[in-house]
Amino acid sequence: EDQVTQSPEALRLQEGESSSLNCSYTVSGLRGLFWYRQDPGKGPEFLFTLYSAGEEKEKERLKATLTKKESFLHITAPKPEDSATYLCAVQARGGTSYGKLTFGQGTILTVHP
């Protein structure tokens, strides 16, 4: 069974204080690892897809990296508007549901001005 564990559960940062969120996963065969951002009362918003170990992707203050067992979401010089829940999900190769996403529980990020 595919599993995703995110840490920490919650993270409080001061504006400008860089940090990282962790996503550990087990999957029979990784097709893709996804990062989503979710604001209160809204659906998850797609950020990145990573396909293979060693891959990195960046978007503004966010950088996602991938190894064979985990992914990191690095936040550089965060701003209050980066406050949200960040969700990690994996998609397995093959199986009964080709597109199924298995999510972690999320990390709640709060950035104080």
Added chain:
Amino acid sequence: EAGVAQSPRYKIIEKRQSVAFWCNPISGHATLYWYQQILGQGPKLLIQFQNNGVVDDSQLPKDRFSAERLKGVDSTLKIQPAKLEDSAVYLCASSRDFSSYEQYFGPGTRLTVT
């Protein structure tokens, strides 16, 4: 491009009542997903459609939940009868087809069962 639409946004019902949620995916997207997100948890897949056919409903509690996508576009998810533990946000997502990587989510319907 319009996003995934869902209605209603909020619903409060008593246990043992029935409820239905509606989803309109992004135009041209063949694959549609329903996820359940309980407070403090990540979304969990309930059912996946490819056009109007079911691809995966292994985690759908079929004794009380049902879903359909009759014309391969809009979809409806129904709960009958509802239980307290069904209180959650029900998210609809769509992708171009089952081999597409990215899924795009709607705003969700928040269900409270009292």
